[in-house]
Amino acid sequence: MERIIQNQFIGTFKNNIQLFIKREDLIHPFISGNKYRKLQYNLSKAKEENHAALLTFGGAYSNHIAAVAYVGKKYGFQTIGVIRGEELLSKINENPTLTFAQQNGMQFVFESREEYRNRHEMEYIENLRQKFGAFYLIPEGGTNDLAVKGCKEILTENDAEFDYICCCVGTGGTISGIIYSSHVNQRIIGFPSLKGDFLNGEIQKWVTKDNWELNNAYHFGGYAKINSELIEFMNDFFVQTSVLLDPVYTGKMMYGIYDLIEKEFFTANSKILAIHSGGLQGIEGLNQKLEKLKLPKIITNV
Numbered sequence: 001m002e003r004i005i006q007n008q009f010i011g012t013f014k015n016n017i018q019l020f021i022k023r024e025d026l027i028h029p030f031i032s033g034n035k036y037r038k039l040q041y042n043l044s045k046a047k048e049e050n051h052a053a054l055l056t057f058g059g060a061y062s063n064h065i066a067a068v069a070y071v072g073k074k075y076g077f078q079t080i081g082v083i084r085g086e087e088l089l090s091k092i093n094e095n096p097t098l099t100f101a102q103q104n105g106m107q108f109v110f111e112s113r114e115e116y117r118n119r120h121e122m123e124y125i126e127n128l129r130q131k132f133g134a135f136y137l138i139p140e141g142g143t144n145d146l147a148v149k150g151c152k153e154i155l156t157e158n159d160a161e162f163d164y165i166c167c168c169v170g171t172g173g174t175i176s177g178i179i180y181s182s183h184v185n186q187r188i189i190g191f192p193s194l195k196g197d198f199l200n201g202e203i204q205k206w207v208t209k210d211n212w213e214l215n216n217a218y219h220f221g222g223y224a225k226i227n228s229e230l231i232e233f234m235n236d237f238f239v240q241t242s243v244l245l246d247p248v249y250t251g252k253m254m255y256g257i258y259d260l261i262e263k264e265f266f267t268a269n270s271k272i273l274a275i276h277s278g279g280l281q282g283i284e285g286l287n288q289k290l291e292k293l294k295l296p297k298i299i300t301n302v
């Protein structure tokens with residue numbers, strides 16, 4: 001998958017900070033940029049090992065579930081998605097992510113939150129093998145050594161001019177690939193979209209450099225937690241730049257970057273590259289949720 005991804009100039013801000021965004025979201029209209037990269041080498045391995053099926057895990061709005069279903073269909077694998085939340089079984093048609101996955105041929109196993117916690121247990125996986133036969137297992141969020149390998153290709157030689165690289169963090173695979181191919185004089189800042197202190201340790205499994213940090217101030221209460229301030233920021237950003245963000249990952253990162261510029265966190269005159277890792281497929285489903293919560297909706301056209 002050779003792709004030329006453009007860095008788009010967003011603007012010059014306080015203290016002459018210049019902000020650019022790498023448009024990984026343009027890799028595919030429905031499949032997140034980073035999910036594509038994380039799956040690429042896994043698919044080659046699954047083919048090499050003659051697997052007929054892929055099995056993975058995810059929640060109701062999961063970009064990873066959508067991506068696995070799509071690439072499975074495209075490259076001739078059956079796909080099985082173990083989905084967190086048994087109540088979703090009767091609501092597939094109301095959920096755009098699951099509907100898309102199903103249309104791409106994915107079979108589902110709906111699990112209670114309790115059962116879903118067993119997903120790392122050998123015995124649990126063995127039961128799935130009994131039920132479905134052999135499959136190539138892709139962990140939740142898609143992060144493994146081959147996923148990190150794919151994410152090493154996000155940064156290119158031309159990105160050496162940036163002082164800071166900012167990216168979203170879920171399981172830490174994407175930032176690990178970015179850290180790997182960064183230069184030591186560049187600072188990598190990760191914005192976790194979930195609460196918890198385990199991520200530093202996860203990332204340290206994959207990287208040896210120390211030119212990175214996580215900023216935990218912008219998770220908005222946890223994974224897929226959204227408030228009107230975030231939505232309003234994203235909508236303003238979209239009106240000004242025509243770049244659509246998603247509320248689970250890239251919206252929180254960009255909110256954080258703007259806030260940190262305002263608070264003079266970045267050295268004056270520096271250049272920042274923010275990675276737009278995609279995630280736009282989730283917006284439709286999340287807008288339904290926002291409507292129910294009577295919160296402002298995400299604008300998707302101007």
Ligand SMILES: *Cc1c(COP(=O)(O)O)cnc(C)c1O
Pocket residue numbers: 032034035063064141143168169170171172173174175246249250277278279280
């Ligand atoms: C999954 C995802 C991430 C997080 O990637 P990790 O490798 O799990 O840290 C970031 N941005 C988007 C849009 C995603 O879908």
